[in-house]
Amino acid sequence: MKQQGLFITFEGPDGSGKTTQIQLLQKYFQQKGLRCLLSREPGGTEIGEKIRTLLLDKAHTEMDFAAEALLYAAARAQHVAQVIGPALRRGEVVICDRFVDSSIAYQGYGRQLGEVVAQINRFATGELCPDVTFFMQLAPEKARERIKARKCDRLELEQLAFHQRVFAGYQQLEQAEPQRIVAIDASGSIEEIHEIICERMEALLLCR
Numbered sequence: 001m002k003q004q005g006l007f008i009t010f011e012g013p014d015g016s017g018k019t020t021q022i023q024l025l026q027k028y029f030q031q032k033g034l035r036c037l038l039s040r041e042p043g044g045t046e047i048g049e050k051i052r053t054l055l056l057d058k059a060h061t062e063m064d065f066a067a068e069a070l071l072y073a074a075a076r077a078q079h080v081a082q083v084i085g086p087a088l089r090r091g092e093v094v095i096c097d098r099f100v101d102s103s104i105a106y107q108g109y110g111r112q113l114g115e116v117v118a119q120i121n122r123f124a125t126g127e128l129c130p131d132v133t134f135f136m137q138l139a140p141e142k143a144r145e146r147i148k149a150r151k152c153d154r155l156e157l158e159q160l161a162f163h164q165r166v167f168a169g170y171q172q173l174e175q176a177e178p179q180r181i182v183a184i185d186a187s188g189s190i191e192e193i194h195e196i197i198c199e200r201m202e203a204l205l206l207c208r
């Protein structure tokens with residue numbers, strides 16, 4: 001898909017500070033006078049939010065792993081068709097909290113579904129790929145500590161071994177695509193991390 005805008009995604013475990021950094025990055029673009037749309041997955045559309053409720057409901061312990069992967073991909077297809085694609089074609093900046101890399105890490109590696117996850121997502125997204133992805137790197141043990149106080153969703157309730165596979169999956173993705181995926185140590189301060197992200201954005205904007 002040919003796109004004029006800029007597509008930025010954030011990845012990493014819950015508790016890694018994605019939300020704070022996404023909000024700071026939106027301000028950075030707004031200060032430059034650029035339109036910047038924030039969205040999240042699963043969700044971002046009415047249909048996607050309904051699928052999100054299905055996916056994260058703790059009562060759905062019987063959910064089949066293939067059904068899970070397809071539901072994430074279905075929500076994503078709607079999101080790309082209805083929100084992300086049109087915004088990029090209008091030339092806007094889109095920042096998304098999670099995208100295909102989450103499915104590859106959680107369903108591909110965590111659930112051990114493998115390569116099929118990338119295939120269904122190529123179909124779901126029309127092969128739309130982020131221009132840059134910030135991977136907030138936080139060891140699963142530390143992420144668990146940070147979210148302990150909160151109510152967990154269905155995936156966060158998974159065992160540590162699952163989250164270790166997810167983390168290893170992200171590391172594999174980063175090694176395979178170092179030009180797109182920027183790994184950031186999530187234990188740094190909010191300001192330090194924002195600085196790293198801004199530097200990367202400046203470099204990317206210069207090349208366009």
Ligand code: TYD
Nearest residue numbers: 013014041042072098099102103106155156
């Ligand atoms: P969310 O509350 O948005 O978590 P976070 O704040 O960590 O982004 O819940 C999303 C959950 O769904 C999270 O546990 C990761 C998981 N997930 C997948 O397993 N596959 C996917 O493709 C996506 C987008 C999310």
